[in-house]
Amino acid sequence: METVSELGALSAESTFSDTPTDSCSNAASMSLTPPTTVSPDSMSLASDPDIPKLDTVTAPLLDSAILTLHLEQQAVQDQSSESRQETPTASAIVVADSPQPADTTSTTRPRRARNSLPVYNLSQLSQLSSNRRSKHDAASEKRRRTISEDTLVNGEQKDTNASTDTLQKTSKAVQNGIDALNMDWSISGPDTPKGARKNTKSKASQPPAPAPLERRATRRSGLPAETITTTIAALTKKTKKTLGKVQSNISLELRRLQDTNEFAHIDTAPIRYTVWSNGKYVDPTEEKEASSSRKRTKESETELVDTDKNQPEPEKQEPSGPAVKKRRVKKWLDKGLYAGQEAPTDISKGFSAHEKKMLAAHPELKPSDKINKVLPAPIFNGLRLIAAGRDFKLPYDVCNPLPPGQPKPTTYRTITKNRFVGDAAAYWKKQPVFEDSLSKCVCKPEDGCGEDCQNRIMLYECDDTNCNVGKGLCQNRAFQDLRERKERGNPYRVGVEVFKTADRGYGVRSNRFFAPGQIIMEYTGEIITVDECERRMNEEYKDNECYYLMSFDQNMIIDATTGSIARFVNHSCSPNCRMIKWIVSGQPRMALFAGDRPIMTGEELTYDYKFDPFSAKNVQKCLCGSPNCIGVLGPKPKEPKPAKEAKESKDAKKSVKGSVKAGKRKLKELLAGEQDEEEASTAAKKRKIKTATGVKGAKASLSATSIKAAKGAAKGAVTAIKRSVSSISVTAKTALGRTGGKVQRHSTTNGVVKKYGKKIGSSATVKTSSRSSSLTIVAVGAKNTPKKVGGTSKNATPKSAASTASARNRTPTWKARASASTPTSAAKSAKSVKSDAAKSRSALDLSRSTNRIRLVTE
Numbered sequence: 001m002e003t004v005s006e007l008g009a010l011s012a013e014s015t016f017s018d019t020p021t022d023s024c025s026n027a028a029s030m031s032l033t034p035p036t037t038v039s040p041d042s043m044s045l046a047s048d049p050d051i052p053k054l055d056t057v058t059a060p061l062l063d064s065a066i067l068t069l070h071l072e073q074q075a076v077q078d079q080s081s082e083s084r085q086e087t088p089t090a091s092a093i094v095v096a097d098s099p100q101p102a103d104t105t106s107t108t109r110p111r112r113a114r115n116s117l118p119v120y121n122l123s124q125l126s127q128l129s130s131n132r133r134s135k136h137d138a139a140s141e142k143r144r145r146t147i148s149e150d151t152l153v154n155g156e157q158k159d160t161n162a163s164t165d166t167l168q169k170t171s172k173a174v175q176n177g178i179d180a181l182n183m184d185w186s187i188s189g190p191d192t193p194k195g196a197r198k199n200t201k202s203k204a205s206q207p208p209a210p211a212p213l214e215r216r217a218t219r220r221s222g223l224p225a226e227t228i229t230t231t232i233a234a235l236t237k238k239t240k241k242t243l244g245k246v247q248s249n250i251s252l253e254l255r256r257l258q259d260t261n262e263f264a265h266i267d268t269a270p271i272r273y274t275v276w277s278n279g280k281y282v283d284p285t286e287e288k289e290a291s292s293s294r295k296r297t298k299e300s301e302t303e304l305v306d307t308d309k310n311q312p313e314p315e316k317q318e319p320s321g322p323a324v325k326k327r328r329v330k331k332w333l334d335k336g337l338y339a340g341q342e343a344p345t346d347i348s349k350g351f352s353a354h355e356k357k358m359l360a361a362h363p364e365l366k367p368s369d370k371i372n373k374v375l376p377a378p379i380f381n382g383l384r385l386i387a388a389g390r391d392f393k394l395p396y397d398v399c400n401p402l403p404p405g406q407p408k409p410t411t412y413r414t415i416t417k418n419r420f421v422g423d424a425a426a427y428w429k430k431q432p433v434f435e436d437s438l439s440k441c442v443c444k445p446e447d448g449c450g451e452d453c454q455n456r457i458m459l460y461e462c463d464d465t466n467c468n469v470g471k472g473l474c475q476n477r478a479f480q481d482l483r484e485r486k487e488r489g490n491p492y493r494v495g496v497e498v499f500k501t502a503d504r505g506y507g508v509r510s511n512r513f514f515a516p517g518q519i520i521m522e523y524t525g526e527i528i529t530v531d532e533c534e535r536r537m538n539e540e541y542k543d544n545e546c547y548y549l550m551s552f553d554q555n556m557i558i559d560a561t562t563g564s565i566a567r568f569v570n571h572s573c574s575p576n577c578r579m580i581k582w583i584v585s586g587q588p589r590m591a592l593f594a595g596d597r598p599i600m601t602g603e604e605l606t607y608d609y610k611f612d613p614f615s616a617k618n619v620q621k622c623l624c625g626s627p628n629c630i631g632v633l634g635p636k637p638k639e640p641k642p643a644k645e646a647k648e649s650k651d652a653k654k655s656v657k658g659s660v661k662a663g664k665r666k667l668k669e670l671l672a673g674e675q676d677e678e679e680a681s682t683a684a685k686k687r688k689i690k691t692a693t694g695v696k697g698a699k700a701s702l703s704a705t706s707i708k709a710a711k712g713a714a715k716g717a718v719t720a721i722k723r724s725v726s727s728i729s730v731t732a733k734t735a736l737g738r739t740g741g742k743v744q745r746h747s748t749t750n751g752v753v754k755k756y757g758k759k760i761g762s763s764a765t766v767k768t769s770s771r772s773s774s775l776t777i778v779a780v781g782a783k784n785t786p787k788k789v790g791g792t793s794k795n796a797t798p799k800s801a802a803s804t805a806s807a808r809n810r811t812p813t814w815k816a817r818a819s820a821s822t823p824t825s826a827a828k829s830a831k832s833v834k835s836d837a838a839k840s841r842s843a844l845d846l847s848r849s850t851n852r853i854r855l856v857t858e
């Protein structure tokens with residue numbers, strides 16, 4: 001109050017507005033704008049040397065200063081001119097808050113006068129507004145924290161007639177201004193909430209505000225400058241004491257607030273960054289929840305995996321010492337496409353029990369310690385495939401079985417091995433034919449029982465008893481290969497199937513590839529005797545459409561009515577197979593072999609029946625369709641010989657006959673001359689013919705033609721007999737009429753029929769060859785049979801036996817050696833040759849010299 005009274009005394013010249021709405025207090029003008037500005041010509045207290053100098057540091061600290069005085073110079077001048085015309089010097093005038101014009105009665109408006117009076121924006125000054133903390137406002141606030149001296153002085157020199165309340169308010173305003181000048185003044189000053197509360201309190205306790213002070217220009221106040229300075233100095237001295245007390249309180253408060261974040265302008269609230277996705281705001285709380293739920297799921301999965309592990313992982317031993325920071329090493333790619341995919345150590349991981357079992361069947365896939373780092377992924381994909389397997393379709397060229405549902409022959413039974421029926425077995429054993437099987441081939445391992453193997457040439461299959469090479473290298477084990485192929489049980493490996501042809505009944509086709517000469521299938525059936533064959537033909541097969549009978553061996557017949565499907569193989573004049581008999585382990589066996597060219601998938605298998613239709617009535621039309629088809633199922637019809645050729649041969653025959661006759665005559669004469677040597681000598685003396693020269697003369701008398709013919713005939717006979725001697729099958733050949741390499745089929749047929757031909761009832765005739773003719777095929781002809789294909793009876797005389805026989809004939813040396821090793825056999829063979837040769841009609845055609853040669857051979 002003391003200060004107020006002094007102020008009232010000092011500010012006798014100050015004029016305060018009486019406007020009730022205005023207030024000198026800061027609180028009264030809190031809602032008013034704009035802030036005042038400092039007059040440019042006003043004198044700053046800081047710049048006055050008489051006034052205690054304010055530290056320039058205070059300015060920044062006065063961020064929330066509540067007092068910024070704006071001096072409206074013009075208004076002050078107006079006011080001053082009214083009150084004191086003689087005091088044009090600058091003077092401090094307390095800023096009036098009245099919105100009314102300061103001088104409504106003034107007639108002359110100063111040059112820079114303003115129409116409206118400025119007021120304090122205490123809201124801004126107290127930094128309570130939301131924008132208060134912005135840098136810009138802070139800076140502007142700092143600029144406003146200078147109070148001019150004139151303002152203060154004018155405030156003190158207010159009219160002394162003002163009321164005490166008005167003075168109190170004025171002094172309060174001044175006090176606040178002074179507070180703002182204090183270097184320790186801070187935000188916690190009057191503008192702080194506490195200060196605001198204080199002001200509010202004081203306002204509530206105070207009576208209604210007086211009229212606003214009038215603003216007057218300092219320069220027009222008429223007061224001398226010295227007076228103002230002195231007044232201010234006195235004011236300062238007096239108020240300094242009071243201010244000291246306030247200061248101490250404020251300092252305390254400031255010290256208390258200095259530690260707060262708010263004071264230090266530290267924003268502890270977390271920085272929030274907003275996330276937008278596709279124009280929508282992404283709530284971070286939701287994202288956080290989603291991620292946490294994902295994390296929880298992952299953790300639960302990890303726990304499940306951990307529980308699945310039977311063996312708990314050994315706990316990692318933490319290093320006891322201080323944690324050593326592990327140096328990070330860059331991982332370089334050392335692989336290409338599958339970089340980073342390590343091969344699993346357990347390749348069966350993830351396999352089912354069945355798959356693991358299948359995998360165990362492949363020892364080559366057994367996991368090893370060595371990890372394959374090359375191509376892990378495809379290998380492990382294929383591994384499952386290898387273990388599990390799957391069906392797949394091969395290209396047509398490889399395998400092409402017929403689809404299911406094909407017409408198949410129904411009424412036949414199958415056997416895979418020859419079976420002796422009735423007396424055949426007993427009869428078979430009596431035939432000591434296969435002593436030769438005791439011999440052994442002389443092949444070297446590198447030869448592998450190839451084309452030169454003696455067993456192969458003789459159509460003997462090698463086995464452990466007769467092979468010098470061994471199973472691993474021997475290539476002459478066709479029937480064993482066939483057995484192994486069938487044992488695998490895969491129909492594709494067997495490679496044949498029956499199918500229905502368009503015009504020849506059933507046939508057999510290949511559903512795989514066969515190499516040239518490869519065995520395809522065995523011709524099996526029941527081995528029966530001729531008598532049994534007759535019986536069956538008359539009784540069992542009399543109503544059958546087809547017969548499957550073939551001469552086999554030792555005067556036996558193989559009946560494939562119950563047998564393998566080889567019986568369905570049809571005839572062709574250009575066949576792709578051969579039916580060959582082999583001796584396997586001492587037993588004859590028939591099989592179908594691929595011919596000289598490979599057999600492709602889907603081809604029909606055929607062989608040349610070499611039919612011998614004993615009756616012209618049974619000739620069937622051949623439907624093989626090959627370009628060189630002879631048209632019938634049987635031997636090729638004899639072509640008529642050309643006339644010239646026939647004449648030449650006739651002449652040659654005549655010539656031979658003539659020469660032989662001449663020779664005989666000469667020989668007779670010679671012999672007669674020997675008998676009557678003496679007479680002859682006498683006669684010779686008489687006729688001058690010498691005995692010694694008789695033969696010579698006889699020989700010489702032979703014509704050159706006859707000698708040549710005789711030599712040729714003798715040579716052929718020698719060759720034929722040599723063959724006969726060297727081969728067991730020579731008897732068969734002789735029976736076939738091959739003597740002299742001339743007569744073939746004619747003599748064979750006649751001889752066989754004469755000797756072995758039998759009538760079977762009234763319908764069929766069975767023709768068999770000599771017992772020693774191992775492979776002369778039985779021709780079964782049904783009388784009065786329709787000629788249509790697949791009709792009643794068939795005449796089948798495939799002559800693959802001929803090839804077998806000829807094959808044996810190709811090995812005279814080996815056979816001779818074999819015979820030598822078995823004297824008994826050799827003797828028998830020789831005996832047989834002798835008797836058979838004697839039986840041969842062709843031998844009768846030979847000259848005496850032929851007989852002589854044969855005798856020599858014997």
Ligand SMILES: C[S@@+](CC[C@H](N)C(=O)[O-])C[C@H]1O[C@@H](n2cnc3c(N)ncnc32)[C@H](O)[C@@H]1O
Nearest residue numbers: 504505506568570571622623624789790794795
């Ligand atoms: C051993 S069977 C062959 C299987 C016979 N196709 C079947 O359906 O049972 C022989 C008979 O087949 C017939 N055949 C075989 N090849 C023939 C061909 N090229 N032309 C006409 N018929 C043939 C003849 O009827 C012959 O008598």
